[in-house]
Amino acid sequence: QSALTQPPSASGSPGQSVTISCTGTSSDVGGYNYVSWYQQHPGKAPKLMIYEVSKRPSGVPDRFSGSKSGNTASLTVSGLQAEDEADYYCSSYAGSNNLFGTGTKVTVL
């Protein structure tokens, strides 16, 4: 039940793109197409941004996209905006439990 590995931080200027990685194992990220990404602003609850690797819930801008290759999933935020500055967490179903990533703080320069 180890946490998924994410880089602690990522940054980009407005309009640029940033990609966050999420590395697990064949027992979680690599074994299921149930990777989700959550955005969390300070003092707020996490918000679902991507589910089942690459699907966007209604209302989430198409600037947010997800992908997966082997045991590593990725979230890309294109056309960065000031309101995208937040913490981002990946999550994967792992059979009988769910795992979260270590979290990445995205800064908009």
Added chain:
Amino acid sequence: QVQLVESGGGVVQPGRSLRLSCAASGFIFTTYGMHWVRQTPGKGLEWVAVIWYDGSYKYYVDSVKGRFTISRDNSKNTLYLQMNSLRAEDTAVYYCARGVMTLDYWGQGTLVTVSS
């Protein structure tokens, strides 16, 4: 609209117990699995437990096995987390969330502080 409202948090001494509740509305509660997830102040998210829609299956993170119990009352649209033998490291904001493979809606959380 989907609403999840946690309650029951507070300050408790090590070794004591606390029960959290999560009142659900805006969806058919009896058809969804539910989770508890916690977040230590300033730190990341940690999955705690999940319960199937009918309560038939329950799974826990190793660090709470034997101390925490997840349950639900489908007649009251309410999820619970009974926390016994609390430790300082259980201090966190506890969120309830809807779903099984994907946690699509979250409550605002309730703070549990374990301190003497």
